[in-house]
Amino acid sequence: MSHPVHPDLLPAGVRAIELAPGMPGLTFHHPAFTATLSLYGGQLLDFTPTGGRPLLYLSPLARLEAGKAIRGGIPVCWPWFGPHPHDPSQPQHGVARTALWTVSAVARSDDGFHVKLAAPHHAELEASLTLQLGPGLDIALTSRNLGNEPVSVSAALHSYLAVGDLRTASLSGLEGAPYHDKLSGTVAKLPLQAWQFRAATDAVVQHAGPCQLHDPHWERRIAIGSSSSASTVVWTPWQQGAANIADLPDDGWQQFLCVEAANAGSDARLLPPGGSHTLRQQLQLLAL
Numbered sequence: 633m634s635h636p637v638h639p640d641l642l643p644a645g646v647r648a649i650e651l652a653p654g655m656p657g658l659t660f661h662h663p664a665f666t667a668t669l670s671l672y673g674g675q676l677l678d679f680t681p682t683g684g685r686p687l688l689y690l691s692p693l694a695r696l697e698a699g700k701a702i703r704g705g706i707p708v709c710w711p712w713f714g715p716h717p718h719d720p721s722q723p724q725h726g727v728a729r730t731a732l733w734t735v736s737a738v739a740r741s742d743d744g745f746h747v748k749l750a751a752p753h754h755a756e757l758e759a760s761l762t763l764q765l766g767p768g769l770d771i772a773l774t775s776r777n778l779g780n781e782p783v784s785v786s787a788a789l790h791s792y793l794a795v796g797d798l799r800t801a802s803l804s805g806l807e808g809a810p811y812h813d814k815l816s817g818t819v820a821k822l823p824l825q826a827w828q829f830r831a832a833t834d835a836v837v838q839h840a841g842p843c844q845l846h847d848p849h850w851e852r853r854i855a856i857g858s859s860s861s862a863s864t865v866v867w868t869p870w871q872q873g874a875a876n877i878a879d880l881p882d883d884g885w886q887q888f889l890c891v892e893a894a895n896a897g898s899d900a901r902l903l904p905p906g907g908s909h910t911l912r913q914q915l916q917l918l919a920l
């Protein structure tokens with residue numbers, strides 16, 4: 633295939649590549665980091681500081697195949713999160729992660745790169761994604777209702793945050809927050825101490841504040857910020873769950889925690905005709 637982005641339109645440090653046959657992507661080279669973006673899914677797959685470890689986990693068994701979601705990086709769940717609200721035949725987490733996005737803009741600054749993507753319209757809904765790559769990551773998903781009726785949108789920036797060993801990692805900042813436990817179907821409150829993981833976890837936490845993923849194994853923290861989100865989804869399949877996920881190695885679960893800026897469950901947003909909503913997540917690597 634010919635690449636949808638002409639190389640002459642790209643600033644220095646950005647290359648148009650094929651990640652797999654029919655799967656266009658962009659790579660970014662900056663003195664401070666490298667990054668890889670798949671236009672399939674509008675999905676950032678990698679962001680690695682120079683000389684450091686990757687910020688994001690990408691499964692070595694991830695499939696880059698039409699119709700399949702890519703396991704890792706930052707999948708975009710849109711315009712619904714989880715199962716479709718009315719139609720069980722629709723794909724989990726919406727259509728954006730299996731759609732080919734188009735590039736609207738790529739620019740370079742001293743700090744890094746700014747990229748804007750657009751997804752194919754879904755009925756009367758439009759989505760655009762802006763990414764600021766460097767010094768950290770700032771990713772924003774804007775939904776716009778082009779129709780004449782109000783539409784409900786749920787969404788998530790489903791970040792797979794890489795850790796040296798999930799068994800020694802902890803997440804702080806959500807202490808005491810109420811959450812919906814999707815595995816048991818119950819509502820509970822998180823403990824008042826930093827959250828440590830000992831089993832499969834799938835929680836929609838009603839909390840909007842910043843949090844931090846502490847990773848003693850790699851001697852680093854990931855600072856996680858969000859805006860226009862009142863729900864943070866935290867997911868690990870743990871060992872048992874990972875064994876049932878074909879595109880994840882058996883020990884892959886130890887190497888990431890998903891901390892997702894979301895509009896999930898009761899935090900879905902009703903967009904009036906002409907209305908828009910921007911969900912945003914910021915990620916920054918810090919020393920411990």
Ligand SMILES: O=P(O)(O)OC[C@H]1O[C@H](O)[C@H](O)[C@@H](O)[C@@H]1O
Pocket residue numbers: 701724725814834835865866867890
């Ligand atoms: O396997 P996927 O469709 O990518 O979903 C992976 C996970 O995503 C979210 O975190 C959901 O809360 C989980 O219920 C789901 O299992």
